[in-house]
Amino acid sequence: xxxxxxxxxxxxxxxxGTLVAMxxxxxxxxxxxxxxxxxxxxxxxxxxxxxxxxTQVLYGGGPALVNSAGVPxxxxxxxxxxxxxxxxxxxxxxxxxxxxxxxxxxxxxxDPGVKDALTFLMTREIAHQKSFEKxxxxxxxxxxxxxxxxxxxxxxxxxxxxxxxxxxxxxxSGPEWDVVRKPEQQVAVDGGDGVASVELSPEEKNKLxxxxxxxxxxxxxxxxxxxxxxQSELPVPTAPAR
Numbered sequence: 484x485x486x487x488x489x490x491x492x493x494x495x496x497x498x499x500g501t502l503v504a505m506x507x508x509x510x511x512x513x514x515x516x517x518x519x520x521x522x523x524x525x526x527x528x529x530x531x532x533x534x535x536x537x538t539q540v541l542y543g544g545g546p547a548l549v550n551s552a553g554v555p556x557x558x559x560x561x562x563x564x565x566x567x568x569x570x571x572x573x574x575x576x577x578x579x580x581x582x583x584x585x586x587x588x589x590x591x592x593x594d595p596g597v598k599d600a601l602t603f604l605m606t607r608e609i610a611h612q613k614s615f616e617k618x619x620x621x622x623x624x625x626x627x628x629x630x631x632x633x634x635x636x637x638x639x640x641x642x643x644x645x646x647x648x649x650x651x652x653x654x655x656s657g658p659e660w661d662v663v664r665k666p667e668q669q670v671a672v673d674g675g676d677g678v679a680s681v682e683l684s685p686e687e688k689n690k691l692x693x694x695x696x697x698x699x700x701x702x703x704x705x706x707x708x709x710x711x712x713x714q715s716e717l718p719v720p721t722a723p724a725r
Contacts, residue, residue, distance in 0.1 A: 578615065
């Protein structure tokens, strides 16, 4: 499944790249041969129906290996943690986001051929999401992701931090949840005082004390600083006489 969908997604890149090349085919020769004068080139690349001056000038009318924000393709696009139940959830979310992007692109064009191609690609994202969901739920159990279970005393605890305007639902109420509403119970959830502490050896304490003494401030000192030296001597504006 992963190889099949990955192969199809690469073909989607080819479809999009071909669309870009076809839409720019009329201008490609003109740009390559530099037959227009400056003003005419500007009108061509910024005129109605062709606002992508980056595509036209920088890439000569061809597709670029960048995302929709112009960021070049890098290995950062490979989003995997190596745990199937986590990666499948990431894939499901990615397909959902891609579907919405296609919806917005479809709304931006009145070209029937482009709309048809984008609608097909959008539909395939739906199919992929269905496959990923089926694969995820074919793994039992699949939650929580990974092998380790959580701390049982906190796994089903819900902290109501909204202070009066939270809406109750299956996500924060009912027999499955232990809801904590009192602010004093939310400060130190393990029953401690809520203050961070660390144990230091005598040697570490001595070094820390030396550091504190070396860097402490003198509260009665008023040293001249760069702010004082650079401060403007302009008069303070006053209100006009009435």
